[in-house]
Amino acid sequence: MSDATDHNGLPRENLLEDELLAAEYALGVLAGAERDAAERRVARDGAFARMVEAWDERLAPWAADIEEMPAPPQVWGAIVEALPLAPQRASLWENLALWRSLAVAAGALAACCIGVIVYLAVQPPGAPLMASIDGGGRHHFVATIDPRRATVAVAPANYSADPARVPELWLIPADGKPHALGLLRADQSVTITIPAALLPHLNHAATLAVSLEPPGGSPTGAPTGPVIGAGKLTNL
Amino acid sequence: MDLEANRSLIAAALTRIAAGDRAALQTVYRLTSAKLFGVALRILGERGEAEDALQEVYVTVWRKAADFDAGRASPMTWLIAIARNKAIDRLRASRRSRRAEPIEAASDLSDDAPGAESALASTQDHTRLHGCLRELAAREQAALRGAFFDGNTYEELAERMKVPLGTMKSWIRRAMIKLKACLER
Numbered sequence: 001m002s003d004a005t006d007h008n009g010l011p012r013e014n015l016l017e018d019e020l021l022a023a024e025y026a027l028g029v030l031a032g033a034e035r036d037a038a039e040r041r042v043a044r045d046g047a048f049a050r051m052v053e054a055w056d057e058r059l060a061p062w063a064a065d066i067e068e069m070p071a072p073p074q075v076w077g078a079i080v081e082a083l084p085l086a087p088q089r090a091s092l093w094e095n096l097a098l099w100r101s102l103a104v105a106a107g108a109l110a111a112c113c114i115g116v117i118v119y120l121a122v123q124p125p126g127a128p129l130m131a132s133i134d135g136g137g138r139h140h141f142v143a144t145i146d147p148r149r150a151t152v153a154v155a156p157a158n159y160s161a162d163p164a165r166v167p168e169l170w171l172i173p174a175d176g177k178p179h180a181l182g183l184l185r186a187d188q189s190v191t192i193t194i195p196a197a198l199l200p201h202l203n204h205a206a207t208l209a210v211s212l213e214p215p216g217g218s219p220t221g222a223p224t225g226p227v228i229g230a231g232k233l234t235n236l
Numbered sequence: 237m238d239l240e241a242n243r244s245l246i247a248a249a250l251t252r253i254a255a256g257d258r259a260a261l262q263t264v265y266r267l268t269s270a271k272l273f274g275v276a277l278r279i280l281g282e283r284g285e286a287e288d289a290l291q292e293v294y295v296t297v298w299r300k301a302a303d304f305d306a307g308r309a310s311p312m313t314w315l316i317a318i319a320r321n322k323a324i325d326r327l328r329a330s331r332r333s334r335r336a337e338p339i340e341a342a343s344d345l346s347d348d349a350p351g352a353e354s355a356l357a358s359t360q361d362h363t364r365l366h367g368c369l370r371e372l373a374a375r376e377q378a379a380l381r382g383a384f385f386d387g388n389t390y391e392e393l394a395e396r397m398k399v400p401l402g403t404m405k406s407w408i409r410r411a412m413i414k415l416k417a418c419l420e421r
Binding site for chain 2 (some may be wrong): 019020023024026027028029030031032035050053055056057058059060061062063064065066067068069070071072074075076078079080082083084134135172176177178207209211222223224225226227228229230231232
């Protein structure tokens with residue numbers, strides 16, 4: 001019997017109330033101020049949000065009974081027009097840590113700018129690539145790839161370590177299937193050897209992403225935890 | 237379309253959306269928009285409204301892709317919840333409910349059977365959910381269906397089933413507790 005239950009094994013009253021509110025919100029029977037209040041609570045109360053997610057998971061299979069219906073082609077065009085420039089732009093503007101890292105990056109950029117201009121003009125095949133693995137400013141890793149040595153070096157520019165999970169690096173080629181590259185560190189740069197089979201995927205269609213995984217890395221070979229940052233490969 | 241088989245493809249595309257990749261959003265749209273349009277249309281009952289809701293759904297997916305946690309939720313569950321919530325928000329804002337005709341609690345529930353045309357219908361979760369729904373009283377099942385498929389509020393369900401609001405609340409709450417207990421067995 002857990003702390004969350006009384007001596008009869010029934011949920012304690014406030015927990016039961018939360019559970020029922022989560023069920024009502026997920027089912028959709030609330031209206032007006034009650035629905036608004038539940039929505040706000042999802043945004044600020046993680047435990048409550050998990051309860052709502054669990055109810056979504058329980059109810060979602062019911063949607064299989066709803067017939068699929070092709071959406072008219074103009075909907076996609078309307079979506080593209082309505083898109084903001086990048087996901088989570090609002091939170092980026094508010095993020096102090098990102099501004100700090102941008103200030104540092106801008107300084108570094110100015111210093112190497114002239115070198116880059118010369119370099120781009122004479123870029124050989126197998127030229128280095130980089131990715132800014134950005135999770136909206138909260139987490140930020142910078143990766144540089146040396147295709148000739150088949151290595152990727154990843155430095156934590158901004159990362160608050162998770163006590164229970166470790167950051168794992170993934171290469172996601174154009175086909176969208178993530179390949180594990182290795183575990184990263186919160187306190188120092190890590191250099192990882194890229195498997196030969198993945199070398200052909202080191203191009204501008206590929207993305208590097210970081211997810212949080214159990215110690216030792218993802219047990220399944222695919223990301224199992226939240227993706228805390230991702231960035232496309234670009235020329236250095 | 238076999239959505240479950242595409243689960244990892246959708247999850248990976250959501251990862252790329254978080255990095256600002258529009259092609260990845262298009263991939264998710266291609267794989268899921270027919271299901272989500274069906275969900276929105278079922279709740280809103282009108283194509284124009286459902287199209288607007290669908291647009292809001294994918295703009296929300298674009299903004300919130302970084303919140304998706306593949307370790308906690310299946311991508312279809314996450315997307316269906318967004319679609320239902322956007323459709324319900326629109327329904328509430330329009331201050332009307334399409335489905336208001338009386339519900340007979342004892343009505344034939346045979347249309348509750350899994351749709352053979354849906355690939356999702358063959359999943360284990362779907363079979364289990366239907367098994368647990370069948371354990372509920374007919375009136376409880378009918379009330380939950382009105383909420384899930386028609387987007388009805390407590391008030392609307394009470395009216396449709398001709399019972400006091402308090403009675404409807406206790407039916408639904410009791411049904412949800414029973415449903416959870418059954419699904420966790």
